[in-house]
Amino acid sequence: MIPTDHSLPYLEFHAFQGTSVQAIRPRVPHHFSPAEVDRALAGLLDQLLIITGARLPVLWFYTPQMWSFARHVAASAVVYDCMDELSSFRFAPADLRANERALMAAADVVFTGGYSLYEAKRDQHHNIHPFPSSVDAAHFAAARKAVADPADQAPISGPRLGYYGVIDERLDFDLLAAAAKARPDWQIVMVGPVSKVDPATLPQAPNLHWLGQKSYDQLPAYLAGWDVALMPFAINEATRHISPTKTLEYLASGRQVVSTPVRDVVRHYSDVRALRIAEDAAGFIAACDYLLAQRDAHAKWLPQVDRLLTSYSWDATFRKMDDLITEAVAERSLPQATFDRVDA
Structure with a gap:
């Protein structure tokens, strides 16, 4: 060698x-x-x-x-x-x-x-x-049950809105900053490694929490503590052709989802009741408000999600x-x- x-x-x-x-x-x-x-x-x-x-x-x-x-x-x-x-x-x-x-x-x-x-x-x-993208539905379904809150997330009050994944140029940081400012009672939890952007340039607010990278096995525990899951992608060259794996993982965890209009998300999931697609920051915030009001109404949308998941196994x-x-x-x-x- x-x-x-x-x-x-x-x-x-x-x-x-x-x-x-x-x-x-x-x-x-x-x-x-x-x-x-x-x-x-x-x-x-x-x-x-x-x-x-x-x-x-x-x-x-x-x-x-x-x-x-x-x-x-x-x-x-x-x-x-x-x-x-x-x-x-x-x-x-x-x-x-x-x-x-x-x-x-x-x-x-x-x-x-x-x-x-x-x-x-x-x-x-x-x-x-x-x-x-496909999904290991059983792995993420663990988030539907009572799960101990991870130590770094436990002190964060609710309601919690969360994202996990690589934190890079594909995210709309202005949108995140706008949401944190418009709804100071929300706690926005960001899980994932920072790549190709200067960490010092990430938006900062008392209700915006950057928790760093976690392992695949840890993700259900974080999801279990969220009220809404987020896909705040910027619409740019880097996101033109993405098909986020986390869409199905979020749904399998029993979380409702708000996404920006990523092409493949719109194509495959626009008719899913548990998912809302928003064109701009105002629409994104309104969609989160709506889903937060519906967070205890699992019976209305979970059966559709479970039927969907059967078609997307690894x-x-x-x-x-x-x-x-x-x-x-x-x-x-x-x-x-x-x-x-x-x-x-």
């Missing part, structure tokens, strides 16, 4: 052995040039394949930035799981679009994280399929993806699985 003093936090290798998964984070010296990084990562990937005994693996990419050092691997199939329009995000790498074109050309099958993203990409590949998504990958493997012949090797 290469001596390390610098981590590449956005890169992970995942090796599947039977029913187990190994996540390996490669590290390379910080002084390496981009070309040296690619060569080092290619070598580390080769070592991983030798150690695990993997032959003709399925290569599954969540980012085009990994294609440059993995393109030489003989694969039974190449999958591009395009979860976001990464080129629209702040600080996107300059070579991301070129890398995506190369990965698209090599991929046997492409998945997109929702229909809006599918519509933007469907002319770029012959075998592309939309997969809107198990069903896995089965569909697995079928498509199996077809891709069957269609690919061995000579097609060999790519030009990265220079050593």
